[in-house]
Amino acid sequence: MRIGLIGAGRIGAMHARLLDAQPDVAEVVVADVDPARAVVVAETLTRGVAAGIETAMDGVDAVAIASSTDTHVEYLIAAAKAGLPTFCEKPIALDLENTRRAIDAIDDAGVSVLMGFQRRYDPAIRAIRDRVVASGSRVPYLVRSQTHDPEPPPIDYVKVSGGIFRDCLIHDIDAVRYVTGQEVVSVRAIGAATGFPEIAAAGDVDSAAALLEMSGGTLAQLSGIRHDPVGYDVRLEVFTPDAAMSAGWGDAAAIVSLEPGAVAPADPFTNFWDRFDAAYKAEIAAFVAMVGGKATPAATHHDAYADLQVAAACDLSLSEGRTVYMSEVS
Template sequence: MRIGILGLGRIGAFHAETLSGLDAVGSLVVADPSADAARAAAGRFGAEVAASPEALLAAGVDGVVIAAATDAHPGLILAAVEAGVPVFCEKPVARTMAEGVAVLDAVADRDVPVQIGYNRRFDAGFAAARAAVRAGELGILHTVRSTTLDPAPPPAAYVAASGGIFRDCSVHDFDAIRWVTGREVREVYAVGGNRGAGFIREAGDADTTGAVLTLDDGTIAMVSSSRHNARGYDVRMEIHGFADSLAVGLDDRLPLRSAEPGATFPAGVPHDFFMDRFAAAYRAELAAFTEVVAGKRPSPCTIEDALEAGWTAEACALSLREHRPVTVAEVRRG
C-alpha cells in the first residue's frame, strides 16, 4: 500500500523509517514545510515528495500518518477524512479539548477510520497486563500505580506550547490506565512542584507531578510524572488486585538502582529515551494502522479514546491550579 506522511520532524522521520520496513507498505509519499526535511526523507527512504498536504492527499495514498505540529492536527485530520483517506494522527487530536470535540463532531458521520497515536497500547508488557486484568487473573482491582519519568526536560519552546505536563506527558498514563483496567476516571486530585529547570516554572507548568485518580468502580490509581530522572527514561505500571499483582516495565533496562545489599537487578543499560523504550510498540502501532487501512480491523485508538484521556488531563490541570479534587464531569461541562 501507499502511505503518506505529513510532518518529518523527530517523530515523523522515525515513523517514516518504521513504515519503510513494514511488508504491507510498498511506497511512501512525504510532505513537510521544510523542503530540506522532505528531501532528506525522500533520499533516505525512496519516498516521493509532495509539495503540500493537499498534493499528498491527491497523490493516491491509501492512508496518511500525521506527525505535524499539534496546531495542524485538526485541519489535517479533517482534510484526510474529507478525501476519504484513513488517518493515523499522533496525539493529541488538537491543542484544546474544545477543538478536539469539534473534530470528533465533524467526522462522526463519516465512514473513514481515524487512529490516534497512544503507543503503550501496543507495548507487549501493557498488552499482557490488560489481558491478565480482562481474564480476571488479578481478581477485583484495588490499586494501580503508573509512572512516566523523562531523563531530561524537552526544549523550552516545546514546554511553552505543550499545554502542560498533564496534557503532553501524563496523558499517556491516563490512557494506559483506562485501556488496561477497562474503567473510566471519575475524580482526580493533583499536586505539582518545580525544583528543576526554571523555564518550566516560567511557562506556568510543573516539572514533577503526582495525581490520585478514583476510577468509576472505586479502584485507586496513582500517577507519578517528572521531567527530571537522571538515570534514564522510566515508564512502569503496577496493577494490584485481591487475587494477584503484576508489573509492567520491570526488566533489566529499568532506569533504577537497588539499595539492597548484593542485589544485581536491574543489570542492563537503562532506557534513555521514549523511542528506545517503545521502538517495538511504535512498529506494532503502525503495523496495526496498515490493517486499519486495509479494512481488516477497526481503529484501535479512536478520537473518543483520545478525548477521554484528555478530559482526565484537564481535570488534573484544574486540580493543580485550585488545590482541590476535581471530577471529570466538571471539566466536561466547562
C-alpha cells in the same frame, strides 16, 4: 497501498521508516512544511517519495499525521473529508473545543482513526490488559503509572506544550484507562517546580502526581518528573485480587536498587525510542492492518478526547488545589 505521511521531523522520520518496512505498503509519500526535510526523509526509504503538503493526501489510501500539534485538527478534518483512514500522533489538540471539532468531522465521515498512544501496543502492557480482562468481574485494586524523563524538554517547547499533564502524563492517563477498562470519575493532582525555575516561570511544574478514582472502583496513581538522573523510566504496575503485575521492570529499567547484592542497570533506557521500540513497530503494523480492513484501532479519536478531559481535570485540580469531578470538565 500508498500511505501519505505529513510531518518529517523526529517522530515523522521514525514513522516513515516503520511504514517503509511494512510488506503491504508500496509507497510512502512524505510531506513537510519544509520541503527539503521531506526530501531528506524520503531518500532514506526504499519506497519513499517526497511531495508538497498541499498534495500529500492526493492518490493515497491512508494518511499518517506526525506534524506539529497545532496542525492536527485541520489535517484530521481534511483526511476525514477525503475518506482516508488516518493515523495521528497525540494529541488531536490541546483544548477540548478543537478536539471536538475534529471528532465531529471524523464521525460524520465514518473513517477509522488510530491515535498515537503507543503504550497500548507495548507487549507487557497488552499482557496486563489481557489478564485484567480475563479475570472478569475481579476489579483491580490499584494501578500505578509513571513517566520519568531523563531531561526536561527545551523551555520553548514547555511554553507551548500544554503542561505536564496534557503533554506527558496523558500517556499514563490513557494507559490506566486501557488496562482497567474503566473511566475516570474524579482526580486530585499536585505538582511542584523545585528543580527547574525556568519551567515554573513558564507556568508549568517539573514534578507532578495525581490520584484518579475510576468508575469500577479501582484507584490509580500517576507520577511524572521532567528529570530522572538514571534515565527514561516508564513503568506500569497493576494490583488485582489474582496478581501483582508490572510493565517496564527489567535489566534496562532506569532505577537503582540499594538492596544488598543488587546490580545497577548497565544500560538503562535513556529515551522513548528504545523503551517503546516494539510498541511503535506494532502500532504502525496495526495501522496498516486497519487500512487493509484487517484490524480495529486500539486507541481511537474518542479515546484521545477522554484522555484530554482527564488531563484538563488534572490541570484544574492543580490550579485550584481540590478534587475535580469529570462532570465539571467538558
